Amino acid sequence: MDIDSIGSFRALVVDRDADGRQLPAALRTVTLDDLPTWPDDGDVVVDVAYSSLNYKDGLAVLGKGTVLRRFPIVPGIDLAGTVRAVADGTDGDVRVGDAVLVTGWGIGETWSGGYGAVARVRSGWIVPLPEGLDARTAMAFGTAGFTAALAVTALEDHGVRPGDGDIVVTGAAGGVGSIAVALLAAAGYRVLASTGRPQEGDYLRALGAADVIDRAVLGGGPAQPLDKARYAGAVDSVGGATLAALLAQTGVHGAVASCGLAGGSELHTTVFPFILRGVSVLGIDSNTCPMDKRRAAWARLARDVPRDRLDDVTAVRPLGDIVALAEAILAGGVRGRVVVDVNA
Numbered sequence: 001m002d003i004d005s006i007g008s009f010r011a012l013v014v015d016r017d018a019d020g021r022q023l024p025a026a027l028r029t030v031t032l033d034d035l036p037t038w039p040d041d042g043d044v045v046v047d048v049a050y051s052s053l054n055y056k057d058g059l060a061v062l063g064k065g066t067v068l069r070r071f072p073i074v075p076g077i078d079l080a081g082t083v084r085a086v087a088d089g090t091d092g093d094v095r096v097g098d099a100v101l102v103t104g105w106g107i108g109e110t111w112s113g114g115y116g117a118v119a120r121v122r123s124g125w126i127v128p129l130p131e132g133l134d135a136r137t138a139m140a141f142g143t144a145g146f147t148a149a150l151a152v153t154a155l156e157d158h159g160v161r162p163g164d165g166d167i168v169v170t171g172a173a174g175g176v177g178s179i180a181v182a183l184l185a186a187a188g189y190r191v192l193a194s195t196g197r198p199q200e201g202d203y204l205r206a207l208g209a210a211d212v213i214d215r216a217v218l219g220g221g222p223a224q225p226l227d228k229a230r231y232a233g234a235v236d237s238v239g240g241a242t243l244a245a246l247l248a249q250t251g252v253h254g255a256v257a258s259c260g261l262a263g264g265s266e267l268h269t270t271v272f273p274f275i276l277r278g279v280s281v282l283g284i285d286s287n288t289c290p291m292d293k294r295r296a297a298w299a300r301l302a303r304d305v306p307r308d309r310l311d312d313v314t315a316v317r318p319l320g321d322i323v324a325l326a327e328a329i330l331a332g333g334v335r336g337r338v339v340v341d342v343n344a
């Protein structure tokens with residue numbers, strides 16, 4: 001692979017000043033050598049067609065928390081496109097022209113990610129696009145959809161079955177939540193969608209929710225260490241007091257798949273849900289998820305989420321809109337999923 005022949009390309013770049021303060025993200029023309037990429041050389045170069053917007057991307061672009069680890073860097077924890085070049089001696093069966101996606105593994109955090117027209121990645125991170133998914137559709141799912149698939153599969157693997165009772169999805173109108181509602185409904189579960197946006201009730205019912213509850217019902221935390229058991233399981237994007245309430249209200253041998261922290265990262269609970277009801281917390285980490293589970297989750301998304309439902313939750317926006325979108329997602333104002341057309 002001759003990196004010099006890749007040339008320059010357009011990307012959203014984040015840098016910091018001499019005092020280490022993150023500067024506003026800006027569209028720039030760069031080369032791969034300007035950017036931190038794996039493993040300093042990288043073994044596969046991808047022409048990126050689409051990326052997506054996740055909550056973590058919002059944090060990264062706006063410099064909240066410590067998502068970005070190197071500078072200058074191209075954010076974007078997801079990408080999908082076509083393999084342009086493969087270094088000699090690269091492991092695996094990646095070939096020039098393959099349609100591929102990459103999520104996580106530190107892209108858009110430690111290594112440059114999807115908000116540019118070209119990305120250099122490690123071959124071991126690559127998932128071939130599953131049958132039935134093109135690059136745009138894959139990014140309509142993105143890390144959020146992938147995480148939802150991991151969460152739903154974790155509940156099933158734990159033994160939670162559709163007949164066991166309701167499954168509540170928190171942050172339901174967001175990216176993880178929307179896809180989780182659709183996947184659970186497709187698998188036959190009765191889904192309660194918890195949202196702070198009652199105006200999205202019709203949207204959530206169209207996705208497959210049987211009922212919609214106000215986020216305040218769970219957001220105040222548990223009334224007592226063990227509340228009345230209401231749910232067989234949960235997919236939680238919110239964390240904090242909401243997660244504590246879910247644990248106290250999950251029934252015997254139920255489970256809560258903990259995915260996110262949109263409402264808070266702290267968890268104050270007691271051991272009673274664990275030792276008196278056998279409730280489990282299932283930790284979900286999409287970033288470092290092993291490849292066999294990754295491929296299975298992507299195959300599930302391709303197979304189980306009706307395409308018209310996915311289209312209903314997806315908006316496509318140009319790269320230049322990312323900063324405004326980052327502000328919107330951190331304010332809880334993005335519905336469903338945003339696909340980023342990196343060449344628009």
Ligand SMILES: NC(=O)c1ccc[n+]([C@@H]2O[C@H](COP(=O)([O-])OP(=O)(O)OC[C@H]3O[C@@H](n4cnc5c(N)ncnc54)[C@H](OP(=O)(O)O)[C@@H]3O)[C@@H](O)[C@H]2O)c1
Nearest residue numbers: 055147171172173174175176195196260261262263286332
């Ligand atoms: N574990 C992993 O591997 C993984 C992967 C992807 C994402 N995540 C995490 O999962 C969470 C959701 O990510 P996402 O990309 O789906 O983000 P998103 O699209 O912004 O969805 C988050 C949703 O949470 C709700 N929410 C926002 N602020 C809230 C608050 N202060 N209190 C209660 N609810 C609030 C909103 O839903 P309503 O309007 O419906 O209430 C919002 O749409 C984030 O914390 C993200 O970091 C984790």
